[in-house]
Amino acid sequence: MEKHEIEILREKVTCAIVLEAAGWKVDLKESTRRAVKFRRGDGEIIIVIHDGRGWFDPLSPKKGDIFDLAEHLGADGFVAACDQLAGLVGFVPSQPAWTRPGRPVPAASISERWQRRVKPRPGSATWRYLTSERALLDDVVAHATAADCLREGPHGSMWAAHRSANGALTGWEERGSAWRGFATDGAKELFRLGPASAERICVTEAAIDAMSLAAIEVLRADTLYV
Numbered sequence: 001m002e003k004h005e006i007e008i009l010r011e012k013v014t015c016a017i018v019l020e021a022a023g024w025k026v027d028l029k030e031s032t033r034r035a036v037k038f039r040r041g042d043g044e045i046i047i048v049i050h051d052g053r054g055w056f057d058p059l060s061p062k063k064g065d066i067f068d069l070a071e072h073l074g075a076d077g078f079v080a081a082c083d084q085l086a087g088l089v090g091f092v093p094s095q096p097a098w099t100r101p102g103r104p105v106p107a108a109s110i111s112e113r114w115q116r117r118v119k120p121r122p123g124s125a126t127w128r129y130l131t132s133e134r135a136l137l138d139d140v141v142a143h144a145t146a147a148d149c150l151r152e153g154p155h156g157s158m159w160a161a162h163r164s165a166n167g168a169l170t171g172w173e174e175r176g177s178a179w180r181g182f183a184t185d186g187a188k189e190l191f192r193l194g195p196a197s198a199e200r201i202c203v204t205e206a207a208i209d210a211m212s213l214a215a216i217e218v219l220r221a222d223t224l225y226v
Helices: 003-012 015-021 066-072 078-086 110-116 125-133 138-146 207-216
Strands: 036-040 044-049 054-056 150-152 158-163 169-176 179-182 200-202 223-225
Touching (some): 003 066, 003 078, 015 036, 015 066, 110 169, 125 150, 138 150, 169 207
Parallel strands (some): 200 223
Antiparallel strands (some): 036 044, 044 054, 158 169, 169 179
């Protein structure tokens, strides 16, 4: 298959189409327009994001685009995935009947909501999630907590602060065993761990990645991990 044909597939076939064609159903109660949860059977879950162009399995590290999804669902390699997706061009998925009203604007400010949450501490649900499930070192979690980078979210999830260049809190990443999101009404800037004046900056995809790299490098004093 030529490169331009692959791009046509990306344009015309969404993750929702792939899942619906395979018999998956939308869970309206636990979906939003930005993150649509699909279920199959009792335990299988896929969440579709990026307007149908991306997906992730909240119960495993698996994620990707439509080609990764086709392989995840059983296609034997990239070529087989392309063939399967080509057969879905023109498939019209049913549109979820969104009945949930829009989320109300929080009464409290970003700063107030952040301050209401407690910091992670050894033995807490969030601390266990970070050190056991995500395999971060206790020293790194303690360092990030002391730098006011972390808060405990609901159900053992983690809130990781995003701050502007002058240190102002703009929002936070939300990560947990079966959830990922961003602070309602927050603005994405950068998660920052390390001295602001550092001459060396390491850029990663997410806060947990930044802390993981900091652990690998034993929290270099000359480095800002973002």
